[in-house]
Amino acid sequence: MKSFVVSFHQEDNVDTMQIQKLNSEEFDESAAGGARHLFDLDTNIGYFVFMDAEDADGDISYMIVQFEGESETPKAYYSFTLEDFYEFTALFLSGQSEAEEDEEQEYGPLQHLGHLLHHIIEEGQSLNP
Numbered sequence: 327m328k329s330f331v332v333s334f335h336q337e338d339n340v341d342t343m344q345i346q347k348l349n350s351e352e353f354d355e356s357a358a359g360g361a362r363h364l365f366d367l368d369t370n371i372g373y374f375v376f377m378d379a380e381d382a383d384g385d386i387s388y389m390i391v392q393f394e395g396e397s398e399t400p401k402a403y404y405s406f407t408l409e410d411f412y413e414f415t416a417l418f419l420s421g422q423s424e425a426e427e428d429e430e431q432e433y434g435p436l437q438h439l440g441h442l443l444h445h446i447i448e449e450g451q452s453l454n455p
Contacts, residue, residue: 348403
């Protein structure tokens with residue numbers, strides 16, 4: 327597992343995040359006690375599955391699995407603090423309610439979530455856990 331820090335643009339209104347990039351074995355260990363697929367987001371930079379998982383000791387992790395293109399093999403695994411994961415969840419839920427109200431919205435919560443993911447992917451891209 328490799329940790330890295332992502333600083334966002336000031337106008338993103340999001341604090342700096344410390345994120346862990348996991349390899350597939352670390353992901354499997356983190357989910358040994360079970361995992362829940364909470365929601366997913368399809369963007370122009372990949373398909374992201376948001377989940378929480380429990381390891382063999384009962385410790386909870388909050389993770390995003392990134393897929394690219396048509397591949398069924400994950401490209402990357404990221405682990406977040408609950409506070410940061412909550413921020414993503416809030417954006418997703420806000421975007422769902424706004425999507426129902428106005429389907430022609432250009433930049434809303436879902437686009438903002440995709441923008442934040444872009445920063446995370448860019449910053450973690452060079453790390454090989």
